Amino acid sequence: LLSKDLELGFCLGLPGSCSSSSNKKSEEGLKGGGSKRDLGGFVVEREKSDFESLELSIGGSSSRPLPSLNDSAPSLQVDVTDCGGVSFTLPRKADIYTELQYKRAKLESYLLETSCSRDAPSCTDNNFVDAIRSYQASSNSSVYAMTLNKIRDLMPSMDEYVNIVSYNKDGDIIEGTIDTSDMDGMGIPLDLSDDLLHMVFSFLGHAHLCIAAMVCKQWRAASAHEDFWRSLDFENRNISVAQLEDICHRYPRATEVNLCGNPDMHTLVMRAVSLLRNLEALTLGKGQLGESFFHALSDCPLLKKLIVCDAALGNGVQEISINHDRLQHLQVTKCRVLRVSVRCPQLSTLSLKRSNMAHVVLNCPLLNNLDIGSCHKLPDAAIRSAVTSCPLLETLDMKCCSCVxxxxxxEIAQACANLRELNASYCPNISLEAVKMPLLTVLKLESCEGITSASMTAIAFSNMLEVLGLDFCHLLTSVSLELPHLSNLSLVHCRKFVDLNLRCLMLSSLNLSNCPALHRISITSTALKKLALHKQESLNSLSLHCQYLEEVDLSDCEALTNSVCDVFSDGGGCPMLKSLVLDNCEDSIVCCFVAYPMVDAACCLSEVSLTAVGLRSKSLVSLSLAGCRAITALNLECPCLEQVRLDGCDHLEIASFVPVGMQSLNLGICPKLSALHIEAPQMVGLELKGCGVLSEASINCPLLTSLDASFCSQLKDDCLSATTASCPLIEKLILMSCPSIGSDGLSSLSWLKNLTYLDLSYTFLMDLQPVFSSCSWLTVLKLQACKYLDDSSLEALYKEGTLPALRELDLSYGTLCQSAIEELLAHCTHLTHVSLNGCKNMHDLDWGFTKLSIYQAAALPSDRHTNMPVELPHRSLENLNCVGCPNIKRVHIPSIAQCIHLSSLNLSLSLNLKEVDVACSNLCFLNLSNCCSLEILKLDCPKLTSLFLQSCNIDEDTVESAISGCSILETLDVRFCPKFSSAAANKFRAVYPSLKRVFFGSR
Structure with missing residues (x-):
């Protein structure tokens, strides 16, 4: 437990105390096992019961503990208290010689405290020793780092145990002595020179310097160097007068002292002022300061900076006088005082902010920065008298001085001719009438109710003005300024503001928001690069002459007229514009529509129609029109345009992109688009999915590789023919649900030599011969729901060998008969993915020896027909989908079918399927969910990992028998299977250890 009679506490606020009793008593305490200990210039007091051992070992990264000393050779023990009372147990000199090969001293503290104060950290003997041993057991750097962190976590905080010691002028200990002669005379070489150690310690704070002082005499001397104690910070520290005197005697050259928050602040600062003759900076606050302190400032001839915050000043009458010949910086903020008089001939900065004085007298001829903000009790006459007495004033802050x-x-403008910065915000009585400040560069007039449009005359006289703030000036209706140096203007929440006219060539930042009445803006600038005018609901006239403007954001501006796009087109005043945002301007896109031959004359807009956007710009790169539902016509002639956002433009009917630099474009979100013209030399992807009324399309994109025209029901053969001729590099073409496409359009696919993907699903095709003759290198062909194809439509695939590169074929929801499907599967062995979902004419999937041999034999010459079975070729089939085939009853795929690559088989939703017999060596996935009639399941699939039997009436024994050969099965889904019990699921888990997921029951 900590001693209750501690007298000297560490100067940084750590627990401790200092005794002013005789040195003899302290020295006897050390020699007799007392509680005071020297720690490199700091006395630490602890009860003797708190002390534990501290080992000093010498070593590098693989340091080893020193050999222990037996009773016959007693060790030299020196008590050095820093961490709750610890001691160095040092071996004899003879035992240390074996460690000389290691140069760096390591301190391994066990700190085995068995009884600590309630707030003090603690550690046990076992866990700390284990941490030390884990370090000794490995020299690996990562292990060492982990172990070191563990040790640090177990060690109590050093800050809880460091106190102060006193030295005399010769550097000897006044309170407490310590004999380290043996330690320093052991001949242990340290590899840190004094200069290097000094440099390292310069990065440490006071608390860590105290900890470093416990290592050795060299470190103690280095940590106590006066260079590290120039600044004495006692903020919010409960330090006594005796402690302060001790520190001041030890470090008489200290230049900075902070006593803020000390209850005995006045007494302490008076002693500090009298003892520290080199004091240059003094910080005080949160207490009482008597008048005697301000008289004593003359005892600090070098004082340059004085800060007093949140304090009561003076004695009763609350009147203070601050006189100092060298003071340069003075802060008296949030202080309670009646009158203040300042006479400082060298003072350059003065702050009286938030103080409640009623009168102030200044005699500071060199003052250039004055802050009297929020001095509510200062009358107008006092402010005028104080400010005009400072002729060299450059910065004045009188924010919230309501009497000005x-x-x-x-008068201030006349007396302070050099005034550069003025903050008069929240001063309701000023209107700047007849005020002239020609050298003013910064002017802030926020929430000044007297500022009106007439005030702009006075502001315009400030020809050097760079920053102007007019936020919350509710009576301001218009601003018209021509200031050559103005770079920053702020107009926020000006309710009655209507008109802005700026001719400021250096304007680079304009903060304009929440001005609901603003309807006209005219800006001329050569420095403005970004302009954001969010949510200006009434803005309908915009004129910009900003040759370097690159980004404009007009989101939610609902009243723009049709001339706005002229501003952003070539010749409109923004030649470098790269990004334009017009999001959610539902009624605001009123632009001069650039005439294009394909646009009907009825689309020409009046000034109030608000339905078209037309831009002609050589610099525009990005355009966003998201949420502009009123747009019906769009014409863009922007060769550098790379990105266009049209989300929500669901009324767009006519679109022209001639030319643009985009690489991809999605117009599928424009369901009413009827006419399209695109000329994009760099475009590779175009999506028209969902443009159901698109009947006129001219697409000239020579690098186009992907075109999705799904559900373009009005797209005809002539459009397709023109597109294929102008886009010969198309590789992927999707014409799903394009019923107007016929044989002529398909024949034009011969232009596409690179076409590999073709989707003709949900079309009315009756003949595939144009596809077979034009697309010889197809790898993917989708023919879903092509119900007008007859049974002979695909004979060319398996009889004539057309489309030899075809790998994926989708015939889902078709009308092909059973025999046509069987012949296709038997002969097209190069197919890898086949989908037959929803084929009603498919009854069985039987790849047994008899049927397959018949189809193979039919392909041979008649003279080769024998009664011998035909050897079947290897199949490339990997994925087979027969989902929802209502008439399929039996699936038989034996090993003789040579489906050695089949890995996925999906037969789900086949309600009449009764028997599944599959023998595929590489099958991994099998889905039989919702096959309600399934009774027989035979599997010879050693690599099966997932089996889905959801909602099947199959019983447990059948499933157990089927998966007996599936040694790596991981997932089994038998949910909603009425013949399965939870016991069966548990049984499967026990019998088949590879199962990781078993789903059963109704979840």
Whole structure:
């Protein structure tokens, strides 16, 4: 437990105390096992019961503990208290010689405290020793780092145990002594020179310097160097006068002291002022400061900076006088005082912010920065008198001084000719009438109710103005300024603001928002690069002459007229524009539509129609029209345009992109698009999915590789023919649900020499011969729901060998008969993916020896027909889908079928399927879910990993028999299977250890 009579506490606020008793008593305490200990210039007091051992070992990264000393050779023990009372147990000199090969001293503290204070950290003997041993057991750097972190976690915080010691002028210990002669005389070489050690310690704070002082005499001397104790920070520290005197005697050259938050602040600062003759900076606050302190400032001839915050000043009458010949920086903020008089001839910065004085007198001829913000009790006359007495003033902050008048500003402008910055925000009585400040560069007038449009005359006289703030000036209706140096203007929440006219060539930042009445903006600037005018609901006239403007955001501006796009087109005043955002301007896109031959004259817009956008720009790169539902016509002639957002433009009817630099475009979100013209030399992907009324399309994209025209029901053969001729590099073409496409359009596919993917699903095709003759290198052909194809439509595939590169064929929901499907599967062995979902004419999937041999034999010459079975070729089939085939009853795929590559088989939703007999060596996935009639299941699939039997009436024994040969099965789904019990699921888990997921029951 910590001693209750601690007298000296560490100067940084750590627990401790200092005794002013005789040195003899302290020295006897050390020699007799007392509680005071020297720690490199700091005394640490602890009860003797708190002390534990501290080992000093010498070693590098693989340091080893020193050999223990037996009773016959007693060790030299020196008590050095820093961590709750610890001691160095040092061996004899003879025992240390074996460690000389290691140069760096390591301190391994066990700190085995068995009784600590309630707030002090603790550690046990076992876990700390284990941490030390884990370090000794490995020299690996990562292990060492982990172990070191563990040790640090177990060690109590050093800050809880460090106190102060006193030295005399010769550097000897006044309170407490310590004999380290044996330690320093052992001849242990350290590889840190004094200069290097000094440099390392310069990065440490006071608390860590105290910890470093416990290592050795060299470190103790280095940590106590006066260079590290120039600044004494006692903020919010409960330090006594005796402690402060001790520190000041030890470090008389200290230049900075902070006593803020000390209850005995006045007494402490008086002692500090009298003892520290080199004091340059003093910080005080949160207490009482008597008048005697301000008189004592003359005892600090070098004082340059004085900060007093949140304090009561003076004695009763609350009147103070601050006189100092060298003071340069003075802060008296949030202080309670009646009158303040400042006479400092060298003072350059003065802050009286938020103080409640009623009168202030300044005699500071060199003052250039004055802050009297929020001094509510200062009358207008006092402010005028104080400010005009500072002729060299450059910066003045009188924010929230509600008494300031125009008369005071006029006199200040005359007396302070060099005034550069003025903050008069929240001063309701000023209007700047007849105020002239020609050198002003920064002017802030936020929430000044007297500022109106007439005030702009006075502001315009400030020809050097760079920053102007007019936020919350509710009576301001218009701003018209021509200031050559203005770079920053802020107009926020000006409710009655209507018109903005700026001719400011250096304007680079404009903060304009929440001005609901604003309807006209005119800006001329050569420095403005980004302009954001969010949610200006009334803005309908915009004129910009900004030759370097690159980004414009007009989101939610609902009243723009049709001339806005002229501003952003070539010749409109923004030649470098790269990004334009017009999101959610539902009624605001009123633009001069650039005439194009394909646009009907009825589409020409009046000034109030708000339905078209037309841009002609050589620099525009990005355009966003998201949420603009009123747009019906779009014409873009922007050769550098790379990105267009049209989300929500669901009324767009006519679109022209001639030319543009985009690489991809999605117009599928424009369901009413009827006419399209695209000329994009760099475009590779075009999506027209869902443009159901698109009947006129001219697409000239020589690098186009992917075209999705799904559900373009009005797209005809002539459009397709023109597109294939102008886009010869198309590789993927999707014409799903394009019923108007016929044989002529398909014949034009011969232009596409690279076409590999063709989707003709949900069309009315009756003849595939144009596809077979034009697309010889197809790898994917989708013919879903092509119900007008007869049974002979695919004979060319398996009889004539057309489309030899075909790998994926989708015939789902078709009308092909059973025999046609069987012949296709038997002869087209190069197919890898086949989909037969929903084929009603498919009854069985039997690849047994008899049927397959018949189809193979039919392909041979008649003279080769024998009674011998035909050897079947290997199949490339990998994925077979027969989902929802209502008439299929039996699936038989034996090993003789040579489906050695089949890995996925999906037969789900086949309600009449009764028997499945599959022998595929590489099958991994089998789905039989919702096959309600399934009774027989035979599997010879050693690599099967997933089996889905959801909602099947199959019993447990059949399933167990079927999966007996599936040694690596991981997933089994038997949910909603009425013949399965939870016991069966548990049984499967026990019998088949490879099962990781078994789903059963109704979940």
């Amino acid at each position: 008048s125009d008369e005071s500003l006029r």
